[in-house]
Amino acid sequence: MSKRNDDECAVDRRNFLKVIGVASVSTTIPGVAIAAETTAMGHGHAAPALGSRPGYVFLNLDEGGFIEAAIDVLIPSDSTGPGAVESGVVIYIDRQLGGAYGSGARLYLQGPFQEGEPEQGYQLPFTPAELIKAGIADVDAYALEKHQKNFAALSLGDRDAILKELDEGKATLATVPAKIFFGHLWSLTQEGYFGDPIHGGNTDKAVWKMIGFPGVGNIYTDAILEYRNKPYPVEPQSIQDFS
Numbered sequence: 691m692s693k694r695n696d697d698e699c700a701v702d703r704r705n706f707l708k709v710i711g712v713a714s715v716s717t718t719i720p721g722v723a724i725a726a727e728t729t730a731m732g733h734g735h736a737a738p739a740l741g742s743r744p745g746y747v748f749l750n751l752d753e754g755g756f757i758e759a760a761i762d763v764l765i766p767s768d769s770t771g772p773g774a775v776e777s778g779v780v781i782y783i784d785r786q787l788g789g790a791y792g793s794g795a796r797l798y799l800q801g802p803f804q805e806g807e808p809e810q811g812y813q814l815p816f817t818p819a820e821l822i823k824a825g826i827a828d829v830d831a832y833a834l835e836k837h838q839k840n841f842a843a844l845s846l847g848d849r850d851a852i853l854k855e856l857d858e859g860k861a862t863l864a865t866v867p868a869k870i871f872f873g874h875l876w877s878l879t880q881e882g883y884f885g886d887p888i889h890g891g892n893t894d895k896a897v898w899k900m901i902g903f904p905g906v907g908n909i910y911t912d913a914i915l916e917y918r919n920k921p922y923p924v925e926p927q928s929i930q931d932f933s
Contacts, residue, residue: 745781748788748819752842756826757783759842761879763849771900772893774883782882782891783822792819816866818874825871828863829856888929898926907932 746754757780767773774780786792794817806813814821829852833841837848844852855861856872863871882891884898886906892898898905907927 746784748792749780749784752840753823753826754780754784755842756830756840757875759844759849760853760875763846763853764876764879765883772896774879774891776893777883777891777897778893779879779882779891782885782889783878785890786878786881787819787822792822793817794819814866814870821866821871821874822878824865825863825875828865828868828871829861832861832863886928886930895926895928905931 749757758775761774761779761783765774765777765779767776790796797812797817799815799817801815803813803815816824830840833839833844833848833852836852837844841849841852852861853872856863856868857876859867859869861868882889885891887893887895895905897903902921903926904910904922904924905927906929910922913922
């Protein structure tokens, strides 16, 4: 990748985040190769301290540290705006895993459990919470085997390399399919980053402010023509603003 100045990187990252902010409502999960470009733009930083965010309802401290170390690679902070860690995405993920989503409330989990085609959807005998918990343990074991360190203790480059291997299905994990584990983690990361702050992520609506999203409170059709391709100067509104 050629070296670019800070202004070019800031513009590229903002455009990238706008794109995946829209794409995150679909069922397609972009590869970590795209996220790796934002890592290069965001510049390297050390893994966050284990369990640096209190109040988990599902994750233990080591698991919280793993999630923080992973999402710090997927969406890092830079001069354009906050990364996933600063935006409280680990809290969003923790709440989702501890709630109806994590327990598989809307999944059929009675079997038979066989490897299906991609268009057949989720085919594993795990709830999403069990998948993430088992995947964390598997990736930690994989990191220990390759680098003699837990995942959260690895350098930025080594964490990035392992996440790429998971995304590309090149890593063999003991319990869960690497690609499926990564896909769920990446999807949860995007949801927490771009979602309404009421769910735990997007702290202080900082991500909405960064990408110019006005929030959920109104219909903006009357402003489309006047502000087409222009900044729309309005304070974003979340669900909490109407409670």
